[in-house]
Amino acid sequence: MQIDELKERFLELLNKDQEFRYAVAGLIGYKEILDRVAKVEERLASVEERLLKVEERIAQHDEILIRVQDRLLKVEERLAMHDEKFVKIEEELLNLRRNIQEGFNIMNARISRLEKQTIIIDRRLRNVESYVEKISLEIEEEAREIIAYMLKQKGIIVDQIIFKRFNKEINIFAEKDNLCILGEAKTKISQTRIIKIDRKFEKFLERNPEYKNRKIIKVAYAIRFLPEAVEVAKKRNIWLITMSMRELTELKL
Numbered sequence: 001m002q003i004d005e006l007k008e009r010f011l012e013l014l015n016k017d018q019e020f021r022y023a024v025a026g027l028i029g030y031k032e033i034l035d036r037v038a039k040v041e042e043r044l045a046s047v048e049e050r051l052l053k054v055e056e057r058i059a060q061h062d063e064i065l066i067r068v069q070d071r072l073l074k075v076e077e078r079l080a081m082h083d084e085k086f087v088k089i090e091e092e093l094l095n096l097r098r099n100i101q102e103g104f105n106i107m108n109a110r111i112s113r114l115e116k117q118t119i120i121i122d123r124r125l126r127n128v129e130s131y132v133e134k135i136s137l138e139i140e141e142e143a144r145e146i147i148a149y150m151l152k153q154k155g156i157i158v159d160q161i162i163f164k165r166f167n168k169e170i171n172i173f174a175e176k177d178n179l180c181i182l183g184e185a186k187t188k189i190s191q192t193r194i195i196k197i198d199r200k201f202e203k204f205l206e207r208n209p210e211y212k213n214r215k216i217i218k219v220a221y222a223i224r225f226l227p228e229a230v231e232v233a234k235k236r237n238i239w240l241i242t243m244s245m246r247e248l249t250e251l252k253l
Contacts, residue, residue: 140171143185143221146245147172151181151217154251170204172219180211183219189240191228194220198236215253 013020148158158176172183182204184197197220205212219239225248233240233249240248 139187139221139223140185142243143172143183143241146241146243147181147183147219147221150241150245150247170200172221175211175214178214179217180214181217181219183217183221185221187222188224188226189220189222189229190226191232194229194232194236194238198238217251217253219251 014024015021151158156179158174158179158181170182171185172181174181182201184200186193189197198218201216201218205216217239218237219241220233221241221243223243225233225240225242230240230248237252238249239251242248
């Protein structure tokens with residue numbers, strides 16, 4: 001049977017045979033369904049591939065998350081260690097502040113005591129200074145009287161000579177006619193003090209050359225002279241007199 005005949009026979013069956021027509025229609029519909037199912041399966045296969053890729057990416061992200069979590073745990077452990085250290089440091093700083101404050105309090109208390117002691121010492125020093133000044137004035141006054149008296153014993157009358165300080169350089173100074181007396185009065189005189197006294201006399205004469213051509217008496221009066229001072233005074237021609245009116249060196253003009 002040729003194809004054309006088959007087609008005519010097939011169309012005739014479709015027109016006349018209802019069961020055949022339903023069977024063909026069912027086959028045609030099933031094929032469409034199968035095609036659609038095939039397409040759906042292809043799409044599902046594509047989706048599954050995508051899902052697999054997504055799952056792989058999720059798995060990779062899970063691994064990354066696990067590593068991140070591990071790192072975070074380590075960081076948290078380090079932070080916990082640092083927190084402990086910071087707590088210790090804070091405690092040490094608090095103790096240090098307390099110690100410093102205690103030290104300041106002790107220092108302030110000591111400073112207060114020292115200030116009070118300083119006030120007391122200042123008062124005592126002022127008293128000592130005024131006492132020393134009083135003694136010095138008394139010694140100077142006494143020295144003037146004794147020097148005048150001992151000069152009178154040697155035939156040098158100086159009763160009318162006014163003994164006085166000279167510009168605070170020399171605490172005993174007097175002049176009469178062709179005579180000039182340069183003197184120093186101290187409680188104690190040592191070898192070094194004799195040299196300083198003699199330098200003061202020399203500087204005075206340099207600043208006041210009008211007295212150089214006069215007869216000069218260099219005299220030192222003290223309650224006590226050290227032995228070395230006597231030898232130096234002899235060499236420098238300084239007349240030494242003690243409070244007991246004793247001459248330790250010879251008077252030379």
